[in-house]
Amino acid sequence: MTMTPKQDEEIKSIAVIGNYLPRQCGIATFTSDLVEGLSSLSPNIDCWTVAMNDTFKGYPYPEKVRFEINQNILADYGVASQFLNISEVDIVCIQHEFGIFGGAAGSHLLKLLGDLHMPVVTTLHTVLKDPAPEYRDVMCKLSDLSDKLVVMSHKAKGFLEDIYGVPREKIAFIHHGIPDMPFIDSSFNKDKFEVEGKKVLLTFGLLSPSKGIETALQALPAVLKKHPDVVYIILGRTHPHVLKSDGEAYRIMLQQMVHKLGINRHVIFQNSFTALRELGEFLGIADLYISPYPEEAQITSGTLAYAMGTGKAIISTPYWYAVEMLADGRGKIVPFKDPNALAEQINTLLDNDGQRHAMRKKAYTFTREAVWKEVSKRYLEVFKEVRQNRIRHPRPRYSYIKNVEAITRFDLPEIKLDHLKAMTDDTGLFQHANHTIPDRAHGYCTDDNARALLTAVLGQKYLPANGFGLDALAGHYLGFLLYAFDEKKGRFRNFMDYSRQWVKETGSEDSHGRSLWCLGKAVAYLENPSHMAVSTVLFKKALGVAEHFFAPRAVAFTLIGLDAYLGKFCGDSNARRIRDILADRLFVQFKDHGTTDWPWPEDGLNYANAKLPQALILSGKKMQRSDMVDMGLVSLKWLLAIQTHDHHFAPIGSNGWYQKGEKRTRFDQQPIEAKAMVDACVDAYNITRDRQWFEHSVMSFNWFLGHNDLNMPLYDPRTGGCRDGLMVDGINQNQGAESTLAWLLSLLNLQKLYADEILNQPPLFQSPDIK
Structure with missing residues (x-):
């Protein structure tokens, strides 16, 4: 019972x-x-x-x-x-x-x-x-x-x-x-910190650009004219995520500002994450606490609460939490990013002991219920x-x-970028590897760097903020694409040797299309405004020649990039015009060449095949062309049936491919094929909401994890990389750029699919009158 x-x-x-x-x-x-x-x-x-x-x-x-x-x-x-x-x-x-x-x-x-x-x-x-x-x-x-x-x-x-x-x-x-700390006179412990006889200003907390410390530093010269005995202590280590992505760039900028303003003797950087007792002592010696956040969107602040709890006179910018907590005379508010107003208020409080002490008492009394x-x-x-x-x-x-769980019955591996970083030098991403070691003999490839850009951009949505330096990596790969673009021809060069010499002056249509695909997707997801501006301009410059592409894969790659780009800038009439031309061109190729038994625009299947129906499905959806969407779904279903064996994905092999009327080649199986099928099935599911496409995307992804003809995983959990292919006698142990990027982009796509499944389900208990 x-x-x-x-x-x-x-x-x-x-x-x-x-x-x-x-x-x-x-x-x-x-x-x-x-x-x-x-x-x-x-x-x-x-x-x-x-x-x-x-x-x-x-x-x-x-x-x-x-x-x-x-x-x-x-x-x-x-x-x-x-x-x-x-x-x-x-x-x-x-x-x-x-x-x-x-x-x-x-x-x-x-x-x-x-x-x-x-x-x-x-x-x-x-x-x-x-x-x-x-x-x-x-x-x-x-x-x-x-x-x-x-x-x-x-x-x-x-x-x-x-x-x-x-x-x-x-x-x-x-x-x-907040901790329960005593209300003490600020002079009590100043000798311990060698600031006896000084008036101490304090800001504490993990250091990052969102703290607004530069405003306080800019206010200091005007304060020192009236109060030359002022010392400003900046207490706190750099935030760990900022440290990983940008190093000490912000702290160095502040230190340079101190030097430029000539206030070195009046500013102390205490670079430490302090224990409670030590923090209490620092707060105890402060005459004024400065909270200069640069934006209003701060709904709470532990540092402000701590300062109030030790009875500090506080000057703050008007972020939400400060306005509420410092009301009724518990502190002073100055405008955002206004050094003059901040300096004036500091001087006023330092000149008026009675006003300052009254403020301290109100703050301390108010926070007794917050201990x-x-x-x-x-x-x-x-x-x-x-x-x-x-x-x-x-x-x-x-x-x-x-x-999601009912369909997948497995959990996604962790995204690991060790091998991607190992394959990247100060020029860009190496094309090939000898096992896990970059092979410098083959240099660099532009479309690999384009895919690396997309990996870095998407990774920023699914990895800890600033934790992996992805913003910097994105800028690095974007810089390679900028250098690869030939302004006169409007085309990307593709292969560069290790001495940074271009092997060919013009890359193939396919490599150009891949670059457009990745740039268009990057534009759709980028949050860094500088990277967004550069990517958008480069995409628009490189798009012009694509209007004259006829190779089906080059057209398909471009269309997928255009679909993402127009998701961001739907009003770009030239991009829409080119999208319509290319989508109709690919549709006609399918229609004129395909048959019931072979619904395909060519007489053979070779590499990245699933990109073609994927382009039809995406373009047809945006153009409201149901015939185009249906054509894409039919051809994708046919392609998937050819490449499914005993309930697992078995891509067409690269040693001969599959010619119409002939026997298909089974090996070597390439990661790019699994990646292309994952992408196409995910988009088919997103558009049709047919659960079979969800299952197919997971089946295709599982090829990387060992659900394949040899029952051998290609993903390397030690490095985060991917082996180069499945051969008849085993695994190609080299972990080149294309294979690793195919794995990482497939994993990111599945991460996004899982997240979208969560977000697309309506709230179950939510009140119906959401405003």
Whole structure:
């Protein structure tokens, strides 16, 4: 007999999911403090953590961390939900920030939540005012799957109600937790830091361009004219993700600014991630705390809360959280990026001790309810409330990706870029490899660098923000394409030797078409404005000659690039005109040459075959040509049947290909064929929503993982690369550029397909009156 829990049963086990110390970020600090705070409320409460990792190795966590999730591996989320269910946890509390979870807009988290048995309380560290569609969808589904959403500002509460349609009763306001620190005179410890007799300004937190430190530095000369005894301490290491992508570029820029302004003796860069005790001492010596964020979209700030909690006089820009927290005389607000206004306010407060101390007292008094002891009690109250509500009103479990799991029955490998980076030098991506070693004898290939650009651009959507240097890699490959383009001929050169000499002055139509395909897709996904501008201009310049292409693959590659480009710039009339010409040309080739038994525009099948029907399907959909879409689907279905053997993908071999009326060649099987079929089936599914195409895309992808004629995987999990082909007697062990890019782009496409499946499903529990 199933026992119903008693309604007065105490909560005994709490699992908090988020980043955790010693990982260095604000959410890691928050999660660690919350877990410790909840644990301290009662010896009967077992509060522990599921930690999110942004590196494969993870971190040297304390015992409070009992499970770890690699944020980019979808399988980890499913295993985590099983672990939590088996552990009989009473409440799961999520620390939510989009960037710490994998998938588009952090959608991997939805898998975990959909499989949990217990109530879920989600703390929102970010609430977007103008969300992109995928972020809005994830937030709505996150609300569906959470019993309560916790926000740390009333502004965030309004956003949830007005923008996302979350019912008011589902939202709880709880202050950002802060340590309970004494209210002390700023002079008490100044001698310890060798700033005795100085007036100290302080900004702390992980350093990144989003902090606005340059505004404070620009204000300092005007402050020093009136107060030459001022010292400005900038406390904090560079954010780890910024460090990985850009190194210390921002810190160096700030240091150069200090030198240029002639204020070296008045600025101290304290490059460290400080423990709580040391942080308290730094805050204790500050006379003024400066919070100069450059944009308003900051819904919470742990650094500001900490400064208020130590009774600091604060000057801030008007970001959302600061405006709310510093109201009623608890601080001063100055305009964004206005050094003059900031300097004036600093001088005013330094000149007026009475006003400054009154402000300090108001801030300190206001934040007494935000100390961790009080915040932890409030969280426990919310946990008890949602648990009792779940007991009284049970709700069904629901997984937004159950349909994906039912079809795929496997989880995608982690995206690993080690081999791609190893194959890249200061010129570009090498064309071939000897096993895993770049083969310099064959130099570089333009269409490989084009595909590498697309890989780097798509990777930025599915890998940790700034974690892999993909923005820099994208710029590197884009630079190669710029150099490869011949302005006079309007064509790309294709092969370059190791001495950086072009082997041929003009590349083939196919290589030009591949470059257009990748540039068009890059334009559709790029977020870096400089890269977007350069890619768009280059695409438009290179497009002109394609109007005169007749080779079916060159036409198909160009059409796929045009489809993506027009998804971004649908009003480009010249691009639409060329798209219509090329799509009709390819359609006529199919129509005039194909038969019922051989629905194909040529007498043979060779390489990248699936790109041809894919181009028809995409173009026909945008042009509202059902005959073109039908032709593409028929030919793709025929092509797939030819290349399916015993329920696995068996691409046509390159040693002879397949000529009409002759026997098809089985080997060597090339990764480019599996990649082309994955892409075509994904697009066929997206347009028709026929689940068979979903299954076919997964079957084609599984060829890389060993579901093939030899039952041997081509993907190398050690390097993240892909072997060059399946031969009759085994695997070609070389991991060249084309093979590795075929693997990475296929994996990214499947990642996107999984994410889209989650996002395309309507919210189950959401209130119907979303505004």
